Amino acid sequence: MEQGIFIFLGLTTVASAWFVAASQNLVRSVFMFFVTLFAVAGLYVFALADFVAVTQIVIYVGGVLVLMLFTFMLSSKETLEKLEESRHPVFTLKQFPALLVAAAFLIVLVNAIFKLKPDQLGWILQATNNTFRPQDNTVTNIGTNLMTTFLLPFEAISILLMMALIGAAHLARKERSFD
């Protein structure tokens, strides 16, 4: 049963991601992206990372996806239609560099999968006596690590977000008229 659900989630992820990339209708592909994100969150649950799964939904579905939809609805319909019409077939000279990069990346990935022997990796062998049960509380662990080992990156990210926030407020505020 669990395996069935896992396979179902994996297939949903791949199929919906393919639809997102291939669809001619931009708005539909954004809504399909929602399905992809949800299925990926389900896969995180299978990895016993419930906190990451829920965070994925909060940030990507509640934040990023809504932001993308807002930009769609604020842009005019003509622009969207022009964007949709200007799709070319996949294999053209213009897209050759992109295809090259994608193919090279695929080769690297496939190579890595075949050369990697996951049973003999040091950190995986170490991790086998360090098992983790579904009932264990991951949140405490994440919180403690964020506040001790990873405090500097955490603070750096918060400063970055602060800068983004101030920048957004500056852009959005009304220009004072000098008269």
Next chain:
Amino acid sequence: MNHYLLNILVALALFTFVALFTTFGVYAERKVSAFIQDRLGPMETGKYGSLQVFADMLKMLQKELITPLAADKILFALAPIIIFVAVYLGFAALPWAPGLIPASINVGIFYILAVLSIETVGILMAGWGSNNKYALLGAMRSVAQIVSYEIPAGFAIISVIMISQSLDLQEISKQQGILSAENVKFLGFIPVKEVGGILAWNIFRAPHLIVAFVIYFIASLAESNRAPFDIPEAESELVAGFHTEYTGIRFALVFLAEYSMMFLVSMVGVILFLGAWNTPLPNIGAVKLADWTTGNIWGIGWIFLKSLLLIGLQMWVRWTLPRFRVDQLMDLCWKVLTPLAFLCMLISGIWRLWLM
């Protein structure tokens, strides 16, 4: 296999509860509004109009499903389902009694916040799919409002979590009564673990949580799109907002979502601030009122009663206050509620470090 059957049964039971509550809620809303406006409300169908909602439901089920010609048909049909399912998913993590919770998860409250944010996607889907400018404007307003008010609500919730040190709703509930594993202090000084009752509720364990509760309550009104925050469906400007084009059972689903959302946010408020399934009656000397009124059956009764009280308050507010203007709405959110919620969070941290 029994395990899966049980899960399905629990889900069905929750759905039945949501549907029954909606019929009751619609009737109650009409009667409350009638009382506040000095009318009688529905009186014709059944005794005191008690069958009115069932008559409305029959009518709605028979109606034709109309899809506008210019609408995006798939998105239009899917949107009400997503809106309802988003709210319905939230019920999975809510505890009903000391030993009764559909799905006990470590990240309970965070999970509820996450699934509620899915509703915004459903609303945008409905607005865009309808291909109607009123629907689209309503959806934009609704989402802008929900996204803004999630921030003060979130910080009010965080100030509770900092006091209780857990995201697990069952754990948060346990701490507010005689079943608590750690010490409970009334106002941070007087130990009341043995006394329990209303004195051990979160809003009395740390009095600044009363402010947090008010912030949460206001934000929850906005998140369920109810007056005075009903600009998304302002009938004098936008016909009916994002559900303008919906008919029949799809419209019923949108309504079901609104009423289940009311119950969900009230229940979350009760769990976080008002003692969850704990009894309000304290132990007084030999009269062990709290011990007598704590248990699974009592728990369901208490949490249901407290949630109904909050829903009554929501209805009262809805029929008393006029609608906010958009700029007033955003001013309230960003200039009043958000700074206050930040302050509550700060006090929570200090409280936890020095007084608990």
